[in-house]
Amino acid sequence: MVTSHEEFSPRQQAVLDCALQLLVSGGEKGLTTAGLARAANCSKESIYKWFGDRDGLLAAMIAHQASKVRASAENGHAMDAAQFRAYLVAFAHDLLEVLSGDVSLALNRLAIGQASHADSRLGRLLIERGRKRIDQSAMALLEAGKRRGLIRYEDREAAYHTLYGLIVRDLHVRMLLGEKGARQPDTFEAMAEEAIDRFFALFGAHTVN
Amino acid sequence: MVTSHEEFSPRQQAVLDCALQLLVSGGEKGLTTAGLARAANCSKESIYKWFGDRDGLLAAMIAHQASKVRASAENGHAMDAAQFRAYLVAFAHDLLEVLSGDVSLALNRLAIGQASHADSRLGRLLIERGRKRIDQSAMALLEAGKRRGLIRYEDREAAYHTLYGLIVRDLHVRMLLGEKGARQPDTFEAMAEEAIDRFFALFGAHTVN
DNA sequence: TCCGTACCGTACCGTTCGGTACGGTTATCG
DNA sequence: CGATAACCGTACCGAACGGTACGGTACGGA
Secondary structure, three states, X not given: XXXXXXXXXXXXXXXXXXXXXXXXXXXXXXXXXXXXXXXXXXXXXXXXXXXXXXXXXXHXXXXXXXXXXXXXXOOXXXXXXXXXXXXXXXXXXXXXXXXXXXXXXXXXXXXXXXXXXXXXXXXXHHHHHHHHHHHHHHHHHHHHHHHXXXXXXXXXXXXXXXXXXXXXXXXXXHHHOOOHHHOOHHHHHHHHHHHHHHHHHHHEOOOOO | OOOOOOOOOHHHHHHHHHHHHHHHHHOHHHOOHHHHHHHHOOOHHHHHHHHOOHHHHHHHHHHHHHHHOOOOOOOOOOOOHHHHHHHHHHHHHXXXXXXXXXXXXXXXXXXXXXXXXXXXXXXXXXXXXXXXXHHHHHHHHHHHHHHOOOEOOOOHHHHHHHHHHHHHOOHHHHHHOOOHHXXXXXXXXXXXXXXXXXXXXXXXXXXXX
C-alpha cells in the first residue's frame, strides 16, 4: 500500500510510465496487470510487491504523474499591468494545455470512473496532488496583481473560480467525453486572450465595479 | 441494436429505470446483466433481445433518461429587465440542479469511463441528447434578451459558453470526481445569482462594453 | 381447444482478470 | 565461493461477467 509521499525507484518509475502509456492508449480496461507486466518486462509478482494491489497501482500512477510537474513559482519581481496580463494569459494557456493532455485526460477519466463505487479515493488524490498546486500558484498571482492595484476583488477564491470558469468553460467535460471538436490546441491562444479580457472586465481596477 | 429514436415499451422502460438505479448506486461495475435481471425481475434473454448487447443497453439508458426531460419552451411573451434576469437566474439554478443530480452524474461517469476505448459513442449520445437541448433553450433566451436590448453580444455561442463557465466553473468535474464539498444544493441559489451578476457585468446593455 | 408468442428463471459456456505460487537467473555482500 | 535478496517469466487458481440455450408458463388469437 502506497501511503503518502514515498519516492519510487527508477525501475518502478519506468513501470509506472509504462502503465500510464497503457492507460492512455487503452483506457482503464486496457490496463491489466498481465498486460503491464508484459509491456514493462517485469513480473506480476513485482507489481504486487511494489504497489500492493491494483488500486495501489492506480494511486501510484497518479502520484507519479503529479510528481513530474513542478510548480512554477516566479513573479517575485515587480511587474506592470502588461506583464501581469501576460502572466494571466500564460496561465490560462498552460491550464488549457494541461487539461487537454493525453495523460491528464486518461487519469481524470480513470478517477471519475472509479468515483462511483470506490468512495472517491482516486478523485481526492487527483485533486489534492494535481489541482491544488495549480490553484495555489494562480491565486498567488492574483494576490500579487491585487497588491499592485491592477485588479480588485473581495474573495480571492471566488475570483479564482471565476477566472477558471472563464478559461475552461465546459471544455474539460467535453474533452473527457471524447468530443474531438473540443481538442484543438491551436485555438487555445485566442481562448486564453478572450478569457483574460473578460476577467479584467470583471475584476480590473479601472472598471466601476 | 437500438438505432435512433424508437420508443420503449412500458416494461422495457421499467427495466431501464431499474438499470439507472443500479448504475447510480453501484457505478458501472454495479450494473451487470445478471444483476439487472435479478433486480428487474426479468430474464437476461429478454435484455439481450431488447437491447442487443451491453453497449446497446447503456445507449438505451441514456436515450431513456434524456426522453424524460422536456425542454421548457416559454418566454414568448414580453419581458422586462427584471424578468429577464429572473429567467437567467432560474436557468443557472436549474443547470446546477441538473448537473448535480444522481442520474446525471452516474451517466456522465459512465460515458466518460467509456470514452477512452470505445470511440466515444456514449459521450456523443450524451451531448447530443442531453446537452444540446439545454444549450438551445438557453441561447434562445439570450437571443430574446438581446432583441429586447437587455444584453449585447457579437457571438451568441461565445456569450453562452461564457455564461456556462460563470455558472458551472469547475463544479461539474469536481462532482464527477466525487468531491463531496462540491455538492451542496443549498448554495446553488447564491451561486446562480452571483453568476448572473457577473454575466450582466460582461454583457449587460448598460455597461461600456 | 390448439398454437404461437413473449417472457421468466436457471443453468451453462468461454473468456478475462486479479492475485498467488514456483522455478530459474542475476547480482550484491560477507 | 556460498548465501541471500531481488527479480523475471510462466503457470495456475478462483471468481465474475457477457452472452447463449433450454425448459416452463401465461396469454391472445384462430
